Amino acid sequence: MSRLIVRRLLVSLAVLWLVTLLVFVATLLLPGDPVRAILGQQATPERIAALRAQLDLDAPVWERYLNWLGGVVTGDLGTSTATQGPVNDLLGDRIGASLVLLVAAAVLSTLVGLALGTWSALRRGRAADHTVSGISLVIAALPEFVIGVALIVLLSTTVFPLLPSVTLAPPGEPVWSQPSQLVLPVLTLALVVTPYITRMMRATMSEVLDSGYVEMARLKGIPEKTVLLRHALPHAIGPVAQVIALQLAWLAGGVVVVEFLFRYPGVGQALIDAVNNRDVEVVQAITLLIAAVYIVVNLLADIVGILTNPKLRTEVTR
Amino acid sequence: MTTQVAVTNALEVSELRVHTLAGSPVLKGVSYAIAPGEVLALVGESGSGKTTAGLAALGHFRRGLAPAGGAVTASPRDGEPVDVLGLGERERRALRGHTLAYVPQDPALSLNPALRIGRQIAEVLEAHGYGASGEERAARVAEVLGEVGLPADENYQRRYPHQLSGGQQQRVGIAMAFACRPSVVVLDEPTTGLDVTTQTLVLRTVAALTAEHGVAALYITHDLAVVSAIADRVAVMRGGEIVECGAAEEVLRRPAHAYTRELVDAVPDLDGGGGLPEPDGDTETLRVTGLSVSYGEHRVLRDVSLTVHSGECLLLLGESGSGKTTLSRCVAGLNEHHTGTVELAGTALAPSTRRRTAEELRAVQYVFQSPYSSLNPRRTIAQSVEVPLEMLTELPKAARRERVAETLDRVRLSRTLAGRLPDQLSGGERQRAAIARALVTTPKVLLCDEVTSALDVSVQATIIDLLCELRAELGTAMVFVTHNIALARHVADRIAVLRGGEIVETGPVGDVLSAPRHEYTRELLANTPRM
Numbered sequence: 125m126s127r128l129i130v131r132r133l134l135v136s137l138a139v140l141w142l143v144t145l146l147v148f149v150a151t152l153l154l155p156g157d158p159v160r161a162i163l164g165q166q167a168t169p170e171r172i173a174a175l176r177a178q179l180d181l182d183a184p185v186w187e188r189y190l191n192w193l194g195g196v197v198t199g200d201l202g203t204s205t206a207t208q209g210p211v212n213d214l215l216g217d218r219i220g221a222s223l224v225l226l227v228a229a230a231v232l233s234t235l236v237g238l239a240l241g242t243w244s245a246l247r248r249g250r251a252a253d254h255t256v257s258g259i260s261l262v263i264a265a266l267p268e269f270v271i272g273v274a275l276i277v278l279l280s281t282t283v284f285p286l287l288p289s290v291t292l293a294p295p296g297e298p299v300w301s302q303p304s305q306l307v308l309p310v311l312t313l314a315l316v317v318t319p320y321i322t323r324m325m326r327a328t329m330s331e332v333l334d335s336g337y338v339e340m341a342r343l344k345g346i347p348e349k350t351v352l353l354r355h356a357l358p359h360a361i362g363p364v365a366q367v368i369a370l371q372l373a374w375l376a377g378g379v380v381v382v383e384f385l386f387r388y389p390g391v392g393q394a395l396i397d398a399v400n401n402r403d404v405e406v407v408q409a410i411t412l413l414i415a416a417v418y419i420v421v422n423l424l425a426d427i428v429g430i431l432t433n434p435k436l437r438t439e440v441t442r
Numbered sequence: 443m444t445t446q447v448a449v450t451n452a453l454e455v456s457e458l459r460v461h462t463l464a465g466s467p468v469l470k471g472v473s474y475a476i477a478p479g480e481v482l483a484l485v486g487e488s489g490s491g492k493t494t495a496g497l498a499a500l501g502h503f504r505r506g507l508a509p510a511g512g513a514v515t516a517s518p519r520d521g522e523p524v525d526v527l528g529l530g531e532r533e534r535r536a537l538r539g540h541t542l543a544y545v546p547q548d549p550a551l552s553l554n555p556a557l558r559i560g561r562q563i564a565e566v567l568e569a570h571g572y573g574a575s576g577e578e579r580a581a582r583v584a585e586v587l588g589e590v591g592l593p594a595d596e597n598y599q600r601r602y603p604h605q606l607s608g609g610q611q612q613r614v615g616i617a618m619a620f621a622c623r624p625s626v627v628v629l630d631e632p633t634t635g636l637d638v639t640t641q642t643l644v645l646r647t648v649a650a651l652t653a654e655h656g657v658a659a660l661y662i663t664h665d666l667a668v669v670s671a672i673a674d675r676v677a678v679m680r681g682g683e684i685v686e687c688g689a690a691e692e693v694l695r696r697p698a699h700a701y702t703r704e705l706v707d708a709v710p711d712l713d714g715g716g717g718l719p720e721p722d723g724d725t726e727t728l729r730v731t732g733l734s735v736s737y738g739e740h741r742v743l744r745d746v747s748l749t750v751h752s753g754e755c756l757l758l759l760g761e762s763g764s765g766k767t768t769l770s771r772c773v774a775g776l777n778e779h780h781t782g783t784v785e786l787a788g789t790a791l792a793p794s795t796r797r798r799t800a801e802e803l804r805a806v807q808y809v810f811q812s813p814y815s816s817l818n819p820r821r822t823i824a825q826s827v828e829v830p831l832e833m834l835t836e837l838p839k840a841a842r843r844e845r846v847a848e849t850l851d852r853v854r855l856s857r858t859l860a861g862r863l864p865d866q867l868s869g870g871e872r873q874r875a876a877i878a879r880a881l882v883t884t885p886k887v888l889l890c891d892e893v894t895s896a897l898d899v900s901v902q903a904t905i906i907d908l909l910c911e912l913r914a915e916l917g918t919a920m921v922f923v924t925h926n927i928a929l930a931r932h933v934a935d936r937i938a939v940l941r942g943g944e945i946v947e948t949g950p951v952g953d954v955l956s957a958p959r960h961e962y963t964r965e966l967l968a969n970t971p972r973m
Contacts, residue, residue: 336546343502344544345537345570434604
């Protein structure tokens with residue numbers, strides 16, 4: 125088993141390295157000159173040349189790539205061309221803020237999705253099941269900004285003015301100091317991904333509940349709760365983990381739109397600002413970060429798949 | 443129904459009716475009773491409702507089924523008889539696994555693949571509060587594993603189901619059922635899918651356990667030969683009703699009901715058969731020389747050689763994993779990764795169908811094991827049968843149509859069925875259609891791969907009769923692949939016994955059955971249940 129996991133880990137590292145290559149090449153191909161973006165149209169040729177030298181833009185491409193990669197590996201994401209400060213300082217707080225959003229939304233949607241899917245599967249064909257299916261289908265069809273706007277209308281403006289519609293915390297103060305401002309963004313993200321998890325869980329669980337070993341467990345006189353938790357759930361988790369991973373990976377990207385909508389000071393906001401300012405270093409850092417989230421989440425799903433499948437688990441001992 | 447002494451019965455089912463939720467009847471008033479230590483066999487073909495009747499004994503109904511009257515009375519070892527259907531879910535659960543136990547048909551599907559086997563047995567004991575302590579339960583797990591003839595050590599208990607063979611898995615299923623010392627055990631075709639040697643072991647285990655502990659057993663099966671090996675009494679089911687019930691010996695020797703007689707006659711018998719057409723000539727149609735197949739280190743076939751003459755049928759006998767299907771696939775050109783040669787009437791065939799000529803492809807045809815998966819579900823029977831003609835002949839459309847109709851007549855499939863889709867046909871009709879598809883190109887060699895193992899006995903008998911007739915009429919050389927030696931006299935002229943990828947014995951059917959030379963053949967013959 126450990127050999128299998130190590131192999132997956134190595135593959136993930138290789139993919140991550142490929143991503144650094146792609147990100148670097150892509151920023152090279154971006155139209156626009158960062159030097160011109162910083163200095164404006166009236167800059168003198170001397171100043172442009174000086175800045176180019178300072179930014180190391182005259183060095184060969186492979187050398188710049190290696191310098192950048194070396195920095196990334198040692199945890200130094202370079203210097204922001206826009207603020208002239210280290211990217212690390214710029215993103216530090218924002219990564220924390222986005223992470224809070226992501227983890228809260230992920231935990232909420234996973235728990236609700238698994239529970240709702242299981243509940244629905246147990247009531248297959250009854251009214252409750254049809255209601256869950258119908259509602260989840262409708263929500264799944266709505267894009268995240270529509271859900272966000274609808275929630276704002278419903279919970280922070282005319283109908284029930286309960287929650288702030290934008291993030292109010294002053295810069296420098298951590299976002300979780302005012303938990304009420306987290307509710308709407310987390311709810312929006314959770315609502316976007318929960319329907320997929322629910323539907324997948326319902327389908328997988330239905331299949332598992334019809335299996336021979338669940339029927340056998342019932343015929344052994346095992347209490348229903350144990351049947352569900354010990355015999356059914358472990359077999360449903362493996363396939364559903366793949367869908368959860370895809371959804372969490374989507375969250376890492378979807379956070380950009382939602383953060384913009386709620387003026388939330390996370391990496392999504394930073395990415396939008398950086399693109400506007402031609403802040404290449406920051407764009408590279410954030411793209412790499414989001415890619416890393418994708419890879420880590422998929423790796424975790426694979427590991428869950430391996431752990432819940434004894435055939436894979438015992439492969440080495442055979 | 444026969445009258446029973448009510449007090450002593452461990453299980454009594456009376457006038458049990460089960461409906462689908464839509465209201466169509468599945469069981470139409472089924473009654474049976476089993477005394478402690480007695481084995482009642484419930485016999486019937488697929489769809490007769492025997493599994494529903496068995497599960498109802500545990501108060502369990504599958505999705506879409508509901509009880510509609512009747513009573514199930516079970517007598518626990520240490521208590522008053524209870525009406526199972528009158529109980530609530532909680533009380534029923536207390537009986538299941540404790541007083542009423544179940545052994546499923548396919549242990550590969552019914553054992554939880556993610557739990558260690560020791561855990562799965564201990565679980566029943568825990569659920570019913572067997573024993574005072576964990577140690578006592580652990581001791582019982584080890585004891586019951588010993589009773590079914592499995593090793594009881596810690597290491598073995600820590601195995602997962604996929605690390606056991608089919609026979610071992612089934613014995614774990616039996617151990618699970620007997621763990622709490624139940625008074626009634628329902629066994630649902632527990633030996634289907636096991637080879638004969640393992641089947642004998644499992645049957646012995648069941649017989650010993652029921653006799654020793656005074657357990658009433660309901661043994662559901664479609665195999666009458668197994669019935670005579672294990673049952674005290676037999677109940678024959680058809681269309682949701684018990685048509686005949688009585689002592690096993692009595693029912694099998696002197697069946698009273700016409701349907702029972704039909705079933706008994708349809709069972710292939712090692713001694714029966716006879717009257718096979720003589721092979722007409724000695725033209726050698728198929729010759730296989732030095733055929734070997736390996737998957738990596740694993741050698742599936744080792745240096746296999748055989749010949750089949752025109753109009754002759756060779757029974758290729760072997761258990762699962764012996765390489766018999768691989769061999770027939772090599773002959774058909776469906777497995778090109780082999781060494782050795784396959785010759786058709788003296789000319790060597792290419793290893794892959796892609797490099798065989800249309801004429802060669804027409805000459806070698808294949809009928810697959812399951813007619814449920816070998817016919818395209820979106821094509822009508824006539825369309826499926828026409829495909830080989832479209833691909834392999836230059837015949838114009840009208841001539842093809844005519845040939846299809848002729849072939850359907852030949853396999854005695856009514857022309858009205860030609861326009862139907864496979865799922866509108868019964869298993870036997872589908873297999874006839876599959877045979878028609880193979881015969882439509884008038885092949886010189888017909889490969890039949892376990893063609894009857896997915897079918898009921900009575901259907902099996904008609905398919906075998908059909909194949910014998912067709913062989914006599916058309917002079918086709920036939921290779922009949924099977925695991926069931928009892929079919930030998932009914933279909934074949936010669937036998938080749940395949941074991942571990944090698945042919946261990948070959949010869950005329952009569953010689954091999956009456957004087958088997960190889961130990962393995964003798965073992966197979968000894969383990970094949972006879973009626």
